[in-house]
Amino acid sequence: MNKRILIINGPNLNLLGTREPEIYGTTTFQAFLDELKDSFPETDFSYYQSNSEGSIIDYLQENSEKANGIVINAGAYTHTSVAIRDSLANIKIPKIEVHISNVFQRESFRHHSYLSPVCDGVIVGMGLKGYEWAVGQILYLSKESGKKK
Numbered sequence: 082m083n084k085r086i087l088i089i090n091g092p093n094l095n096l097l098g099t100r101e102p103e104i105y106g107t108t109t110f111q112a113f114l115d116e117l118k119d120s121f122p123e124t125d126f127s128y129y130q131s132n133s134e135g136s137i138i139d140y141l142q143e144n145s146e147k148a149n150g151i152v153i154n155a156g157a158y159t160h161t162s163v164a165i166r167d168s169l170a171n172i173k174i175p176k177i178e179v180h181i182s183n184v185f186q187r188e189s190f191r192h193h194s195y196l197s198p199v200c201d202g203v204i205v206g207m208g209l210k211g212y213e214w215a216v217g218q219i220l221y222l223s224k225e226s227g228k229k230k
Contacts, residue, residue: 083125084149086219088114088212089137090130091156097181104182106208113209121216134158138168150175150219152212159184159194166195175222176200177215181208 090110093100098109114128127148129140137155145151151174158165159178169176178196183206197203202218204211 083123084220084223085125085127085147086216087140087144087148087151088126088128089140089151089153089155090128091137091154091158092132094154094156095130095132106181108209110209113212117213117216120213121220124216124220134162134164137165141165141168141172145172145174148174149223150177150216152177152179152215152219153196153200154179154181154212155196159196161195163195166199169196170199175219177218178203179211179215180205181211182206 094110097105098107098112110128110130114126118124118126127144129137129144131137131140137158141151151169151172153169153176155162155165155178159180176199178194178200180203184194185205194203201222202215204214207214
């Protein structure tokens, strides 16, 4: 049975490929997602991007029970949203927080994440490759939790 992984991107990540290419690169997320699907053919991906905090929470609540893991890049909401943090805290499947840029080399307000304490891991500064590593980690964690049963 295929694993289902939710990939959630927050505000302004719909602009990948054109937004600050010196920080985020020139690849669109859709082009990267196609590569990701090729790398993990036994995995079903559900991709969601929103610039709205409430929409991200609604998506998490409506879809997490049917998934095996979550990769989330909440963008700027990482540093501001207690609401997304609370939603993630209630979800019991593996969750990996991803940031394309190294937030610790950027403005100081980006150094704090409300999401990290309720996620199973954080990948920072590895570009889009971080999403691939997050998927691999979720598949590993899913396999490990299956052994414990």
